Amino acid sequence: MTHHVLAPAADQAEAIATVWQGLFWPNLVIYLAMLAALAWALWRRRPAADEAPGLRAKHTHHWGLALLGWTVFIAATLTAYTALSFVQDRRLLAREPDALRVRVTGEQWWWQVEYPDSDPSRQVTTANELHLPVGRMARIELQSDNVIHSLWIPALNGKQDLIPGRRTEMAVTPRATGHYRGECAEFCGLQHAHMVLPVTVESPAAFAAWLDAQRAQAAPPASPSATRGKQVFESGPCALCHAISGTDAGSHAGPDLTHLASRPTLGAGALPNDRAHLLAWLADPQAHKPGTNMPDPKLSPAQLTDVVAYLEGLR
Amino acid sequence: MSARNADVEAQLARTWSDPPGLLGWLATTDHKRVGRRYLVTAMAFFALAGMLALAMRTQLAVPGNTLVGPDRYSQLFSLHGSAMMFLFAVPVMTAMGVYLLPLMIGARAISFPRLNAFGYWMYLLGGIMIFVAFALDAGPETGWTSYVPLASSDFSAGKRTDIWSQMVNFTEVAALCVAAEVVASFMVTRAPGMRLDRIPLFVWAQLVTAFMVMFAMPSVMVASQFLQSDRQFGTHFFNPGEGGDPLLWQHLFWFFGHPEVYIIFIPALGMISSIVQTFSRRPIFGHTAMVLAMVSIGFLSFGLWVHHMFAAGLPPLGNSFYTAASMLIAIPSGVQIFCWIATLWLGRPRFATPLLFVLGFFALFVIGGLSGVMLASVPLDTQVHDTYFVVAHLHYVLIGGAVFPLIGGFYYWFPKFTGRLLSERAGKVNFWLLFVGVNLTFFPMHWLGLAGMPRRVYTYPAGLGWEWANLAATAGSYIVAGAVLLFVGNVAWSLWRGKAAGDNPWDAPDLEWATSSPPPPWNFTQVPVVEDLTPLWTAKPLQWLRGLKSDKREMLLTSIAEARPQVRWGCPDPSIWPFFSALALTLQFIWTIFDPWGWVWASIPMAIAMTIWFWPKKSEPSSD
């Protein structure tokens, strides 16, 4: 998963990387020049005659002009910087009419991701993963009804805050397929550190296939153990916080688990998504993400394996 | 050297001395005793906050570390930030002002000396309160910026954030007190002859800082009262539901927040100017340009706070305006750096430890300044805001820009404070240790920020390539700790066995070196007359003005522009009542955290204490 500001994989990140290059190198030169001037000022050989009053006045005059020149130089450089920043900023604000609409809602300490559609019945709701088609702009609407978060995908674009009571937005036009790491960048409470949003950029065809897979209802339990697991899920504490479309469980307090097994991580980045970690997570969530709102469901070992069997089937 | 006879000094000693014992210690209004206390307390809080930083760095040394849990870590970074900003950086700079300003302008005492004592007690009690709260697992948990709604009572249970926001009130009351004293002293208590164009840069820096404090601190006090009112009474300042707005907190906070970092930085400019002037044995080049630069930084710093909120979805055109404003403030800094280098070029630099720390300032602060200019660009800020790049920037600017000049200032003014010189050999080791430590700690953080590591995370997963940078940072932080310990050791050793300093060990030009080290309670037996920007470097020996009584606490007030003597002013006597007023206000601040009736009942003891404090002294009007 790449996540470096200077390894841009989208137009927006590329625009920002240009600003970085445009500001970093001149700054480096200015810094070295300053150090050189300082070193020269400290170690220059001082002829004895320097103290003569006439010479002192001449020096002061020369340095006065140099000060004026230096100030003009700084002002010019800063104006250039500001201009470069303004131009690239306009590239970030550009919007294409046919952009893909995605809505990301910040929760305490996970991400709800929705793909709205003009036909509401084709709308997709998932959690803790974001898929984007390469080459097409995606307008990500950001909202939160709890605290301020900030969605930041370094390889694709700068961060935007999710602020209760306001709707903010950012646009991303990925240019390279691959897996990128998104995360929360505004301190939002106990588990701000484990609020990762794995981003997958794929070809439009693969993206459409993924979206259709997400529209499908949850896969029915395949094994008797999974069937028991589904029963435990619906009748036990799980259904009070999680939703699996196609079952009675419809709560959004916790992430939607309809296609849990196809997601890269558990607990928004707290654990990799495989059987062992799913078992460990259900046995004691606080051990892996202390402070999470997921309680210890206090399932017996048998129930634990059944529920894990069921959840693993939810491709 | 000047003509001082023994019996006048003996009489002065009797009139200017404090009562003995604890009562005297509590009741002193001598700006030097209060100033020393300020410095010691500020350095104590610096050490405590430093230890918090060590705990944070140890937790982040390796990925997935379980040394510290998320809640404890939230308190660590919240208190580290709050203590450094509110309890160390601003107070230590104002403390240097409290101690040195009267001496530099040739005054016998600071104006409003009792207010000075009151300010210190408030600062001390506020600091104690927040650290006691932290010890009781009730430290701040929402960062030093404490954004709402995380800081609202829905998401920050209990009294933690209330205590934090009340601590802000404590420290801001203290800062406002010193600001008032500095401005008053600057205007009317200057030595005769010290016209506006003969005032040292350090004093100008303190004046600009004082005015900035007066305009910035009220903004955060209002914000913290709004927050407490939202949390306790259910008002809706920050509740978007009923028409409030979380961004109102950010605006109010950062309108104070950015000037705050310049309030920390500008006194450091003053110290650098004094050190560069003394150790290049030449008056500062472009004195007027330097003063104008400082004043323009003071004004500009109030016009660019929104660069902390570029990711909050504010209108793009507004953000671009703030990019320009933020870039603009780099110009005065550039001018100042140029003038210092010019002074060094024109002078004959002497590599004592204070100058070494100033050179450290050049190396570190300019990196911070330049990364600051990069942060000013909106697009770039959206990538690096709230990441470790910003952590690196703020530490380079604050440690490079304020702590290095401060420690240089300690090495420079320690002889004046204590009469003994700090060890030069230890000083040089101290400098290199600190310089290496700071760079090892914070330079890798630039890369960490670009590599995607967000701020304020109590741990991070392995396999992202962040391991080496974090380990290096942790190692660096231990080196910094070593450097600080070395500094403390040097101070302790020098207090006990340091070389005697005499009046002017560095052959410095300013007035504070015209009196003994440490100066007597009344600073100057006779009032010095100033004819030049660098009084002690003029060919003519310093002139002295006799005529102030020595059997009564008296000082000379001069006119604002020309500093012509005007009035002999009776200074207030030491009094215990500022201390009791501070206790009463502390009682009120703490009481109102738990019960709003505190505003009513606790104002009674405060009214009594303050009435007695301000009770007019029976002094006959000064005749001539």
Add this chain to the structure above:
Amino acid sequence: MKRIAMMVIASLALFAATAVDVVAVTPTSGDWTMPAGNYASTRYSRLDQINRDNVSRLRTEFTFSTGVDRGQEAAPIVVGDTMYIVAPFPNTVFALDLSRPGAPLKWKYQPNPEAAAQGVACCDVVNRGAVYWQGKLIFNTLDGNTVALDAAKGRLLWKTKLGNINKGETITMAPLVVKGKVLVGNAGGEFGVRGWIAALDAGSGKLAWKAYNTGPDADVLIGPAFKPFYASDRGKDLGVHTWPPEAWKIGGGTVWGWISYDPKLNLIFHGTGNPGPWNADQRPGDNKWTAGMFARDPDTGAARWFVGFAPHDLFDYDAVNESLLLDFPVRGGGKRAVIVRPERNGFIYVLDRRTGQVLSADPFTPVNSILRIDLKTGRPIYNPDKQPRNGRVTRGICPASPGAKDWNPSAFSSRTGLVYIPHINLCMDWLSGEVNYIAGTPYVGAEARMYAAPGRSRGELLAWDPVHRRAAWKVDEDLPLWSGALATAGDVVFYGTMDGWFKAVDARTGKGLWKFQTGSGIIGQPVSYRGPDGRQYVAVLSGVGGWAGAIVVGKLDMRDNTAGGGLANAVRDLPAKTQPGGTLHVFALPAH
């Protein structure tokens, strides 16, 4: 002054009135066999012994206590010499012998519904009455059963379970029997219940057909016969496509109000409740077929047409109010079969009964949530300023959630041609937010704070002239009006107030003629019948409750201004003006 102007208009209406008559013939006998009076739901009594002149001498004949002090929303049913009343939970049925003085108890039947049903009854444990059909008395119980009793002896004939309280389903409506089929709908829109209307065979109680109000066309019984007037209602499986995935399964659209029947067209007309949850952002799309009205074939349940009164409803405007079936004179001669509907969204609709076309829709109370009804598309144009916004309270929304008029039925008199609408003027502040669906728990997702509409009294009896589409006269009432209205041939209109007054006013002018303090708020439906002794009687159940009365019967704590779903905030003075009660009051002129 206003009253005089009104008088002029009323006299004008006199001429048009004669041309408007009622479709279904009101039973000639003095009986009152269904809560709405007749299939046309006009709540009109042909008895004229009590008229404008002598009504002031009306006095209590007898009273009967139901022994339950919750909301009495039922209408007494009278057949021959027996009166049947259904009490709120536990829904005991009482049969009173009218032939003997003081109408003593003949028999009573206790269905013993599940106590837990009270936990899923959103707006008090009410019941809107029974219906008489060929010797049977049929009523519903709160826990979702339809019960048929032998009207003579009170013996149980059959009992069919239709609702499941674990899903939040209850039944509070009065059934309607059409051509041997008992039509029943469920309640529970606030619990994410999927709404339906079912027909049971009156004889055996077995299910004849069941039509859902959300989901695929097969469930909604939409087939080839379905010809909606407006294009937005045409399409395949709109009950699925106008919802987010799976949301239609918990989408509301319950049928808990009134059904009318037109024998000539052989169509029944029923409304559908609010979509679930109240938070509209959680269910993008039109949320078909909620908050609208169906015309169906009573034999097979097949839908004929549909009109949406609040597509993608924003503020819980259920559309279950009564449909008055009238015939209007049309320009160019002849009569047009229409439906007049005082709708909860604040507009009184006149629809063509055959095709479902919206002929007119005029506001009859201050409305700002909807700008106007676009007659070309039949859809309301929502006011953008009053849309719920992301996480911010929207203020001053009129009408409030209970609407301009809640379920309490209006009356129509063919003599005056006026529709008598007992309604409310309330506005509200509204904040909607994400809500979790947990079966059996409330699935609302919005908080409201209601208060009187500025400058208006909270209640109003409005006489509306549907032909000229304007108000004839109105009587302002301090408290919101939640009782049904009754119009009689004696040109008298009866209604009750929430502080217990049972009032009679002149049908032509609205002048107050008579009133009686029954001791507890009236949210029941007054009826009139001819007793065994030939005299005309007027009966009403008094007993405050329902959504607005919850503050009294639930002893709510008003420091929380969203108590009682936000409505209690609008009637904070109610506990001081009435106490709980549960008594039948029957009035008549003194026998001489």
Add this chain to the structure above:
Amino acid sequence: MCSPCRRIERRAGFALAALLALAAVGCERERREYASKGPPTTPPGAVRVGTLQPGTPLPTPSEPRGRHFEGNAYHVNQGQQLYKWFNCTGCHANGGGAIGPALMDAQWRYGGSIEQIHASIMQGRPNGMPSFAGKIPDDQVWQIAAYVRTMSGNAPKYVAGGGRQGMAVAPPLSRVPRLKPKTTESSQ
């Protein structure tokens, strides 16, 4: 030492002692206890719902877990969030009541102590309160019960939440007067 100094020192000592005492309570109230959840649960069934006892009444033991959850601001805060998540607002509104009874007043049909509220949530009540046993884990039920206690001002001081986000519905629970619960029988 002059006499006034001795007086000051005594007063300073006294203030310090008071501060430490207050402190001991402080850390209990403010601890964010997400990992370990207080003392172990005692066997259920010890809770009495009715107040009438034949013979001389036995003292009703207070559940240590109840005291623990009721006295911790973090648990009360979590309880406030769960109260909203599990749709308690649907029936009880924000304490004022709607379908369910009011929780802010002093009238409790099945007892208003935290143990009795915990029992009501777990067991459910016949007239419509659903039974959440096996649905909500025990710790969370204690948290909800602790929050409900703050609605009528019965929680220890400085634990209840203050002003709330969203609509201004009720006074901040830290300012609600304390109404000692009385087990009374309402109309049903």
